[in-house]
Amino acid sequence: MSPEKSGSKATQGARLLSPEGLDKLRFSIVGQSKEAVDESIQKLKHAGANFHARVAKDIDCLISYGELDNENAEVRKARRLKIPIVREEYIGECIRKNRKLPVDLYKVENTLESSKGGTVTVKVKGRSAVHESSGLQDTAHILEDGKSIYNTTLNMSDLARGVNSYYILQIIEEDNGSECYVFRKWGRVGNEQIGSQKLEEMSKADAIKEFKRLFLEKTGNPWEAWERKTNFQKQPGKFYPLDIDYGVKQAPKRKDISEMKSSLAPQLLELMKMLFNVETYRAAMMEFEINMSEMPLGKLTKENIQKGFEALTEIQNLLKNTADQALAVRESLIVAASNRFFTLIPSIHPHIIRDEDELMIKAKMLEALQDIEIASKLVGFDSDCDESLDDKYMKLRCNITPLPHDSEDYKLVERYLLNTHAPTHKDWSLELEEVFSLDRDGELNKYSRYKNNLHNKMLLWHGSRLTNFVGILSQGLRIAPPEAPVTGYMVCLLFMFYMF
Structure with missing residues (x-):
């Protein structure tokens, strides 16, 4: 069910749920209609959510009712604190499902740091990593079923047609519960303005079925052919999966590395x-x-x-x-x-x-x-x-030992370095700082x-x-x-x- 449809039904006030479900949701609301804002606040509070009159760094999201006012002080503060700003449909969907939902599907604007630097923060759980754009990397993991890991990154480069596209496909399962999501993210490589993403909740069986259907549609090959590395053929005009190794051996979490002796x-x-x-x-x-x-x-x-x-x-x-x-x-x-x-x-x-x-x-x-x-x-x-x-x-x-600056080997390297500096390279000079001996x-x-x-x-x-x-x-x-x-x-x- 789309978030727009489910949200509109729930916001009509057809039913109000018990306060146990949304007690972890902390929110603020902005909007041009005071009556609509007050009504939404009461619905969420009745469902157990925690309302904050002002944006603070510990809230989960700022809900925008109606058209977003970019000059609003609370909106500017949310952006400064990198707090997600979500559409009003988020209210209805949370009330309908009686729990706090991921915010990414309902964002008014993308506040993820990854869109700035072009890099992805990887948080490995099990044998793979949930994509951070899903908003679920802290509370969920990639579905694994025996040897199957339902996570793939597809790429397609067709220089004759000017196509350079990616397609990310994952089944995400909540850490505490059985809920599954099919997450998709697609777009043009190097162009954040072109592309989109989708997060759909469904049963485990339906999620696996949908994952395999999408993989076949995008690559022209069944999922099993890629998974078993048998009979997979690159098809013209179709995507090709990338081999991405997230590793499975994780070091124990420690404090700041600079503080370690x-x-x-x-x-x-x-x-x-x-x-x-x-x-x-x-x-x-x-x-x-x-x-x-x-x-x-x-x-x-x-x-x-x-x-x-x-x-x-x-x-x-x-x-x-x-x-x-x-x-x-x-x-x-x-x-x-x-x-x-x-x-x-x-x-x-x-x-x-x-x-x-x-x-x-x-x-x-x-x-x-x-x-x-x-x-x-x-x-x-x-x-x-x-x-x-x-x-x-x-x-x-490899045993690496710093050489004393007065040692013969250090002086030998220094002499070679300075005496073989080409006379044509007058724009810069060399200075030897350290020499190390190696014993692999x-x-x-x-x-x-x-x-x-x-x-x-x-x-x-x-x-x-x-x-x-x-x-x-x-x-x-x-x-x-x-x-x-x-x-x-x-x-x-x-x-x-x-x-x-």
Whole structure:
């Protein structure tokens, strides 16, 4: 039943319910009709709700009766305090169901922080996470039925038609109760003005049936084909599901991480703060123009990244082999591969990849996403994962020791750094702050048999993004995966890896 219809029936005063149901609802009301406002206040109070004459930070919502007055002092205060402002239909629906309902479906305007930053706050319960736009992330969880997790994010990128869309589909079950909701959110990637969302309450059986119907409608495949990874085929003009791994191992909730005591050396502690700063990873994702409302930080699986590499390799082969196909055929294949890449890796600005330079930019982006995925698996970026920096350091399995500034090794690195600074780079200078020695778990034993036999030892330099170093420290320098495009950059990494 739509909120408009159910609300209009309930607000006619057909029935008033016992005061037990709405005792947790705290509200204020604004409106142009004093009689209508007073009547609504009495109905809600009779149903057990708590009325506040003035907007305060501890109320659940401000109910707007009639047209919203943007200059009203209570409205301005609600916006300042980020309190949801809801339509009058919310009153009728709460009274009809005799309980406090999620406010998002009835909002006059979207006050969610996610619309500002383009990111999603992930709160994992069980094996998945309720989307914050549903308003249920604190009181409900994604429905799980055996191996089935009823949560999917769909993406569709069709560059020829200018389509770059997402579709989020979830079955949400209340933590304390059996009520289920089918939540849908859809729109254009990177454009918050286009799109909508819907939250419908239904029985568990009906919710599963509706979820599967919508999945088939949007993808052209039955839900079971995707769930079991069998016989799922990407259909033209249809959405494709993203593999998003929310993780299931959650660290215990702790207090502010900055207040935790650390046994690490001060220099090492500062390094760990740099390496595990979530904002650094978020900034990298934004620089790559990744759509973070679809793909929360660090949640894209390595399978999707691998398929992204495969799409880039296909484009590279098409760009090189110009004589193999007619121009029109080759162009259509490049467009198809670009569509596949941006469907797998949601981007704010998808485009046809037509040259080698753009190809290399996307390849390096995927390499960085690999390291972000590794960092996410290793230490987690979720709000509930508040391990100490000492805990995160131990997970690197790498002994990192700051060198004394008067040591020979420190002076050697400093001398190399300053003496090899190119004279053409006059606009900036370098200053060495700290040098660390590394001993990765197990590497000394691997190297010991070559130590006395190899004489061409060299001091090699490797520069990389800060977001890549958790992956490098925990797993070492790695050669590119076989599905990645071939570049001179990859060969350089291979050379450095074996010379190290």
